[in-house]
Amino acid sequence: MDKVTPRTLSGFMELLPERQALFDLMVAKLRDTFSLYAFTPLDTPLIEASDVLLAKGGGETEKQIYRFTKGDSDLSLRFDLTVPLAKYVALHAGQLTFPFRRYQIGKVFRGERAQRGRFREFYQADIDVVGDGALDIINEAEIPSIIYRCFRALGLEKFVIRVNNRKVLTGLFAIFGIGEKAHAVMQVVDKLEKIGEDKVLSLMTNELLLEPSQASQILSVITCHDSGEDPLLKLSAFRGRNDTFDTGLSELETVLRLMADFGVPASHVRLDLTIARGLDYYTGTVYETTMSGHPEIGSICSGGRYDDLAGYYTEKKLPGVGISIGLTRLFFILENQGYLNDVLLFAPSDVLILPMTGDMGPSVALATALRENGLRVQIYSENKKFKAKLAYADKLKIPFVVFLGEDELKNNVISVKDMTTGAQVSAPFEDALTRIKTGIASRCNGLPIKEPNQE
RNA sequence: GUGGGUGUAGCUCAGUUGGUUAGAGCAUCGGAUUGUGGUUCCGAGGGUCGAGGGUUCGAAUCCCUUCAUCCACCCCA
Numbered sequence: 192m193d194k195v196t197p198r199t200l201s202g203f204m205e206l207l208p209e210r211q212a213l214f215d216l217m218v219a220k221l222r223d224t225f226s227l228y229a230f231t232p233l234d235t236p237l238i239e240a241s242d243v244l245l246a247k248g249g250g251e252t253e254k255q256i257y258r259f260t261k262g263d264s265d266l267s268l269r270f271d272l273t274v275p276l277a278k279y280v281a282l283h284a285g286q287l288t289f290p291f292r293r294y295q296i297g298k299v300f301r302g303e304r305a306q307r308g309r310f311r312e313f314y315q316a317d318i319d320v321v322g323d324g325a326l327d328i329i330n331e332a333e334i335p336s337i338i339y340r341c342f343r344a345l346g347l348e349k350f351v352i353r354v355n356n357r358k359v360l361t362g363l364f365a366i367f368g369i370g371e372k373a374h375a376v377m378q379v380v381d382k383l384e385k386i387g388e389d390k391v392l393s394l395m396t397n398e399l400l401l402e403p404s405q406a407s408q409i410l411s412v413i414t415c416h417d418s419g420e421d422p423l424l425k426l427s428a429f430r431g432r433n434d435t436f437d438t439g440l441s442e443l444e445t446v447l448r449l450m451a452d453f454g455v456p457a458s459h460v461r462l463d464l465t466i467a468r469g470l471d472y473y474t475g476t477v478y479e480t481t482m483s484g485h486p487e488i489g490s491i492c493s494g495g496r497y498d499d500l501a502g503y504y505t506e507k508k509l510p511g512v513g514i515s516i517g518l519t520r521l522f523f524i525l526e527n528q529g530y531l532n533d534v535l536l537f538a539p540s541d542v543l544i545l546p547m548t549g550d551m552g553p554s555v556a557l558a559t560a561l562r563e564n565g566l567r568v569q570i571y572s573e574n575k576k577f578k579a580k581l582a583y584a585d586k587l588k589i590p591f592v593v594f595l596g597e598d599e600l601k602n603n604v605i606s607v608k609d610m611t612t613g614a615q616v617s618a619p620f621e622d623a624l625t626r627i628k629t630g631i632a633s634r635c636n637g638l639p640i641k642e643p644n645q646e
Numbered sequence: 647g648u649g650g651g652u653g654u655a656g657c658u659c660a661g662u663u664g665g666u667u668a669g670a671g672c673a674u675c676g677g678a679u680u681g682u683g684g685u686u687c688c689g690a691g692g693g694u695c696g697a698g699g700g701u702u703c704g705a706a707u708c709c710c711u712u713c714a715u716c717c718a719c720c721c722c723a
Contacts, residue, residue: 201715251721254647271723299723304647306717315723490723517723547681581683596681610683 202305203312204519212537214522217345218296221316221516224341225294228333230318233293235275237300241265243278246503247472255301268300272317273472273500273513280321281504289323290330296518308488308520319513321500326510328442331476331496332449334514338480338492339455341516345525349483352455353463356443356476357495359426360467362436363412366429367405375399377467380413384465388414413464422462423447439475446476472497478514482524491524492516538588540567541631545580547596554595557605557620561593564624566631584610590634591627 199205206214222232241258244267257268269275272295280291296316305311318337320330335352342350357377364373379394388410395406415425426440443462450460466479477495482488494514501509542561546554554570561568569589571580584592594606599617607623608615609630618626 198714255721301722303721305715309722313723488723493723515723520723545681577681578679578683583683585683592683594681598681606681608682613683615682 200311202310204310208539209537210526212539213526214518216537217522217525218314218316218518220344221296221341221518222294224337224344225316225318227340228292228318228337230292230294233276233279233295234297235269235272235279235295237268237298238266239269239275239278241267243504244269244274247274255303257300257302270301271299272297272315272515273319276317276319276321276513277501277509278504280509281501281507284323284501284505284507284509289321290326291321292319293321294318308523310519313520314518316516316518317494317513319511321509321511324508324510326512328445329449330512331442332446332453334494334512335460335478336450336453336455338478338514338516339459342480345521347482347525347528349528350459350480351461351483352459352492353461353466353479353481354443354446354450354476355463355466355479356439356446357467357473358435358439358475359443360439360464362433362439363409363426363429366433366436367409369401369405369409372399372401376401376409380409380465381467383414416461416463422464442475472500474498476512482528484528485524488520488524490517491520538590540569540587540589542566542568542591542593542627543580543584543587543589544568544570544593544595545577546570546572547594548600553600557593557595560620561624561627564628566624566627590630593623 225232241256242265244256245253252270256270259266276293276295280287294317296314298312299315300312302311303309318334320326320334322330335354338352360377360380361370361373364370364376369376376395376399379391379399382394383391392403392406392410395401395409396403401409412425416422423440423444426443430437430440447460447462451457463479466477473495475496475498478493479490480492481490492514494512496510496512498510499508500511501507544554544558544561548554551570551572558568558570571583573580575583581592588610590610592608592610594608596606599605602617604617604619605623606615606617607626611630616623616626
């Protein structure tokens with residue numbers, strides 16, 4: 192009979208057990224950090240009614256969304272966690288307490304061509320604060336500081352949180368008299384780092400039909416950081432000529448100042464006027480975080496302020512600020528940069544019990560006793576050759592193997608083999624337990640813990 | 647959606663101008679060693695050379711088609 196070829200679709204990640212355990216450790220670390228900042232966990236369905244997910248409509252979303260029908264239902268897989276949040280908040284606004292601080296970690300789906308660092312199914316970790324009617328700007332500084340803490344908690348050091356403000360850009364473009372082209376200009380400016388100044392300049396003059404003098408003036412402001420100038424200083428020269436600009440600049444100054452108070456060192460923050468983000472719902476502060484050594488992976492974290500999150504679902508005005516971490520990308524960066532090397536000792540259990548008697552009773556009782564002492568224990572119950580049993584422990588990197596046979600039972604001891612050193616001793620239960628526990632304690636079974644303040 | 651590269655064992659890849667029975671490393675399994683793993687040694691299994699068609703005495707190799715995959719663009723986490 193012909194077998195179906197087992198395969199995993201391109202762009203869908205599937206990990207072997209050891210790497211999966213590491214991935215889960217990463218996620219656990221993030222959850223802990225989010226909790227520190229008083230965010231509450233949330234989960235929403237993977238599948239939603241298509242009209243709900245596509246309420247915003249148009250563009251890439253519609254092209255990339257996985258959409259299907261089941262009977263008469265028109266359904267779609269969520270392509271981010273922000274739209275489901277908007278629906279959730281609009282739907283349950285009456286029962287929620289605002290400001291609503293939630294985090295959500297889950298899979299999202301995008302039907303685009305897979306590439307390095309680009310998946311069709313990937314995990315996002317979102318944190319958002321949603322206000323009722325109003326939301327203080329302090330949140331716009333706290334959110335990126337959480338990102339900083341998360342990344343440091345994972346052991347990452349070489350990353351930069353780029354901050355910008357859309358009001359500053361739109362205001363600036365209005366001052367230059369190209370307000371109606373602001374959106375298109377932002378899109379082009381966003382490419383600066385990728386295609387370079389000359390190409391952006393030619394796009395601006397040739398495609399967007401800006402005056403060459405306008406274009407170069409705009410660029411000189413936007414790229415002033417590269418020429419060693421202080422962007423804030425450069426920008427303040429334009430103060431007083433456009434209300435939106437003035438508001439944006441004040442916001443930007445406040446956010447940058449508060450971020451420092453929230454504990455983000457200047458080395459990890461950068462006012463970058465080139466980031467604009469194509470996403471429509473950002474109205475103020477925007478963030479983008481990239482790894483210094485990995486430009487090819489692109490952004491692993493981005494977000495910003497939106498004034499009207501749930502406008503497609505409700506009359507209620509619900510402003511918010513949020514950020515989204517691309518966990519699947521983040522995981523590959525952690526692996527590639529060797530941050531997980533320290534935890535390669537990860538094993539699913541601390542002790543493997545090899546029963547040497549026909550009666551499994553004593554082994555089961557031993558397993559129970561060890562588990563009651565907090566050890567992760569597994570009984571090898573398969574009828575294999577002895578060497579195969581030890582090889583099993585070896586392959587899974589289980590640090591201790593316990594033998595329980597006639598000799599041990601007779602003398603009321605257990606034999607413990609330390610798989611790292613090869614040393615083996617027979618000792619009474621309590622003695623053996625201490626031995627194992629000390630051994631386990633010296634192993635690293637978590638992600639490296641680095642406190643943000645220990646620079 | 648547009649453009650380019652690559653498809654040979656479970657994985658990473660060799661394979662000469664087209665020429666006998668398609669190879670290596672790793673992995674797997676067996677043995678050396680039936681109450682002792684990792685190292686070593688010996689051995690074994692595993693392939694419709696992505697698929698279909700064509701040229702040829704002869705195709706993994708050349709041509710066409712198709713599928714898959716990777717990269718770049720678009721867009722994005």
